[in-house]
Amino acid sequence: MFSQDKCVNCGDCVSVCPAGIHYRAEENGAMKHFVDRNKDCIGCRKCEEICTQNALDIMGKDVTVSELMEIIMQDYDFYIASGGGVTIGGGEMSLQTDFAVALFSECKKMMLNTAVETQGTTSLANYQKLAPVTDTFLFDIKQINSAHHKALFGIGNEGIRRNLEWLVDSGANVIVRMPLVRGYNDSWEAITGAIDYVQNLAKRGNIRRIDMLPYHQLGRKKYERLDMPYPITQDPSYSPEELDQLETFFAQFDFDIRLVRH
Template sequence: MYKESICSQCMACVDACPKGIHYIDENGNHQVRRDISCDGCRKCEEVCPMSAIHITGEIKTVSELMKIVHEDDAFYETSGGGVTLSGGECTSQPDAALAILKACKEDGINTAIETCGHSRMDRLMEMADYIDLFLFDMKHMDPVRHNELTGISNEKILANLKELFKRGYNVKIRMPMLKQVNDSHEEIQQIVDFLTPYKDLPNFHGIDLLPYHKLGVAKYGQLGIDYPVKEDPSLSDADLTRIEGWIKEYDFPVRVVRH
């Protein structure tokens, strides 16, 4: 990730990179070759005097991660909180996720995962015995529209969700909300209709509405990727309150998670 705005153009990274990812263009400016795979040696990051370069992602063993987890033991004890495996999508690394979840439970630490739900059911259920709460995304009920928005249909997602409810695993629904994407009364009604058979189950823990935010826009720029959302799909407070009201009409526990 390259923050051009704070780069001093010292070119130390050009000399440090063994793969030639950093280079000087014809105008004498620092550029990053995105067509060359970085091997994560971090030499460019280490020599950058302005901290304009950051290599994302680290390889860690479970024992290394658990040392980090246990740094917050006092917080877990006083708050009742624990460890949440977040995203990307933790179920895309199922063996690692399962190992971390098992280690947390062995040490008496509460666990949760944030998931889009697009996972092999057998692998998801294998993890489920070590998960205290699923924070499960529902983006859109229409399979065709879901595919247009995310690149995948939602049949597998909804099948996994039904199975989690059926087997008694704790689930909280999270709905990322975007204007003119999934904010109409019809779209909300479809989600309510799907969830109604599970509403009174003790393992159903309500719905969180997650308003669209722009926290990732700067990261796209640092990665040299064009941000695909050109217009602002943010919902107003009035929009969110109205959607919250629609859901409350059916006696669902629901809240807006405002940033």
């Protein structure tokens, strides 16, 4: 990821990159740094290491379970005192299920609480592996209508619902989360349909609550750093007054529904 506003155009990264991803070119009469997104980064981190302005970041790195446990255990006393623990998010964390299970198995040996954030989009087998070592599943439902879900994301939601229902039926501790994006999934039909589905499903097991997550723009900067156009052209953020109205609406349901304000 590249931050143009931090770059001083020194060219050091150009000289050390073995893949030729970094280059300088003239723009508006001045030399500027650019990243060739058509070339493949090999993840050597040489550009990141030589950049004195912290304008370059290689996101992600290979780690072992023991390396992560060493980091986690630095705050062990705090986790035990607070009841906190380790949450694995993503991306989609269930794409690395075997690693997550290995890490959580070590966490459970140390009596640490474990949680995952998931969209529920991978195979049921992954959730069956995760369930024995996971204390809480933070499970996203983005659109309850399968046809609308397919229009938005390219797939229906049958597999997602199957995974959620299996977790509930197996006795897993679940918090359902629903991102709210104006014009995409925030119609009363979409919201009430999701709430009704979760309420009925909760009769079969332990769904603690629904967290409603209003759209925010915290990810916009990442698109800029990746030289990608932001896919939402109009700002669908909610005003404080609209958030108040949503909270009033959620209060009418006989279920714990929380609006998470950013």
